[in-house]
Amino acid sequence: MAHHEHESQPDFGTGQKKLSVYTFGFIGCIVLTVFAFWVVLEGHFTKAQAFSLIYTAAIIQFIIQLVCFLRLNAQTEQGRTNILTFVFTGVILVTIILGSLWIMWNLNYFMMN
Amino acid sequence: MHAEAAMANEHHHHVNTDATDVFGFWLYIMTDCILFACLFATFIVLNTTGMGAPTLKGHLNLHDILIESLFLLASNFTFCLAVLNLNKKNLLRLQGWLFVSFLLGASFVYMEVTEFFHLAKEGFRWDLNGQVSSFFTLVGTHGFHVSIGLLWILLMIVQMPILKMNDVAKRRMTYLGLFWNFLDIVWIFVFTIVYLTGAI
Incomplete structure (x- = not known):
């Protein structure tokens, strides 16, 4: 920099x-x-x-x-804050997508068996 | 705008408030990610449960999708060239590259809309079932974002001579750059999850 x-x-x-x-x-x-x-x-x-x-x-x-x-x-303070929010968004994103798939898979499993 | 005028005297302060503003826009981009995550989740869930419905596979023309993707990628790159010319204070080249970005982005939207009409004509209509609806909602929301970005690029071309490429112009170009790049990143996942996975 x-x-x-x-x-x-x-x-x-x-x-x-x-x-x-x-x-x-x-x-x-x-x-x-x-x-x-x-x-x-x-x-x-x-x-x-x-x-x-x-x-x-x-x-x-x-x-x-x-x-x-x-x-x-991660070289500037602002850059590190950006990465922090980015990682947080990633956590929410994974929760939404994997959570939805998990719930639907479970529903499917219990209805078919 | 008022806050900017008050801060204009103190350059140091000005840069700091600009950084806060850009961070705010970054947070907006992050919330937009969550919007797309919901649409992706809906698409993936509904896509695997279709029974007897028409699938995307039969109606796809992957060559067109590839050309579309390359248009969007190139548009992103020419926008970066425009930003480089903003830093060099070269107005004509800045506007030129912005216009090239606009044309490439417009070609992307044109091809996408043509494809939608083609799909609808072949019977892959959005009102058939949840699976098709989720496809059109996901891809359509991305296309809508790109269209807004195109409008924004046109506005920037007009604004540049008026703002005389000052710090406000730089801040706005940073917003638009983040937005345009974000749409390109979302498109990577759209073509991988929706089109390529659908075609395998």
Whole structure:
């Protein structure tokens, strides 16, 4: 973090803007998106293989987007606060989605058995 | 706006209040995540319980979805180029890249709406059952967000010469950048969970 630049370019905890980082992120995302579609369109893979490949690609792309475009970082106080709220949102998100699936699976199980 | 005028004299204070404002917008983005989480949960729950209903698989054109995804990705990247030109105070290039972002985003929305009409014509209609409704609600809510973002980009193109690329302009571009990037991240999960999983 170059502190002398902070006056002219306030970063609001979103990191300094660099073309190289954006370009890397852009190329990485394109490769992963095309790969995920290729896996499904190709059709050579079994269901389980295809599932694990596309979800791995999605998670890697998610991380690239967070680091390269949203510029989540723990280098400034604001950046750390952003990460904290982000993690909290993640907890709620997982609760909502996994909780719903769990409840519905249970209902299904007890009605069918 | 009043608070900004009062703080404008003290640059240091100004940067601090700006940071608080951006944090507030970040919190809005986080609550929007929860909205999408609910829609995803609804979609996943309803998607596996369809009985005898038409499935998405038969009506999908994955090539179109891939092109759509690339449009949105490219739009995100050109927006970042616009932000870089804002920091360099290059007005024409800033407006140019913003306009390219707008065109790419508009192509995305156009393809999505065309696809919706195509699906409806083939009998995959939103009023058939909960499964189809949840599909249109999830993808439609994302598309609606993108449309609002497009309007916002147009407003920024007009605002830039008026604001003379000052700190207020920078703060607003930061908001829009967060919003636009957030929509791209949501789209990763839409195409993976809805389209690719639906097509396997």
